[in-house]
């Protein structure tokens with residue numbers, strides 16, 4: 001049985017990742033601020049441990065790892081999935097909004113990885129998967145800060161992969177295209193149709209399709225894969 005930490009697990013892609021690991025028989029430490037949906041999922045899966053954590057707050061991350069440390073000495077995989085987006089012109093963005101977005105999308109993966117690495121290094125193995133976005137590669141109008149945060153996550157992935165490869169730890173990122181979650185609920189029917197027209201496959205992806213790639217990256221089928229920033233976007 002593997003021990004997995006999934007951030008942003010309460011809905012959307014993180015919920016699908018959590019469910020997929022549980023179906024595989026893995027133990028999952030699943031974090032979000034509101035963990036109600038995870039307690040409902042726990043009724044079906046006893047190997048699920050919901051942990052309430054605000055990833056913006058370094059002391060909350062510390063407390064989460066104290067709790068995890070009471071249950072396990074080493075995580076086999078960490079999935080940095082939690083993320084937020086803000087839509088609007090860059091000049092209209094406040095410093096507080098910029099800082100919040102960077103805190104969740106880029107600083108939190110650093111805080112989580114920093115706490116998870118010592119156990120992985122001791123064990124000589126581990127997988128880290130960062131959930132990124134195609135906008136971190138291409139850039140999106142009216143999502144400059146979000147694009148910058150995900151571009152930073154891609155660079156973190158590539159650099160850290162080199163740093164920890166000698167310790168047997170693999171670090172990869174998935175640059176998702178448009179996935180069917182509440183993050184895209186703001187789209188009007190016309191905007192959604194325009195978006196679908198830009199996607200080769202003509203549809204949004206499902207959270208499960210994202211989860212399947214995460215599973216692959218944490219499996220023995222991908223043992224030579226590290227530092228990879230992999231598009232999963234239906235041919236955008």
Ligand SMILES: NC(=O)c1ccc[n+]([C@@H]2O[C@H](COP(=O)([O-])OP(=O)(O)OC[C@H]3O[C@@H](n4cnc5c(N)ncnc54)[C@H](OP(=O)(O)O)[C@@H]3O)[C@@H](O)[C@H]2O)c1
Pocket residue numbers: 007008009010011012013014031032033034035053054055056081082083084104131132133134175176177178179180181182183184
């Ligand atoms: N959906 C897409 O089209 C798409 C495309 C490209 C990349 N992505 C990336 O995929 C990841 C998941 O996106 P999603 O669409 O599944 O988003 P979502 O449905 O909005 O879910 C976001 C998750 O992150 C958690 N979260 C947000 N702020 C948090 C905080 N401060 N502390 C702890 N947890 C926090 C949320 O739980 P709480 O609110 O309860 O804390 C929730 O579980 C994100 O990194 C996103 O950037 C998504």
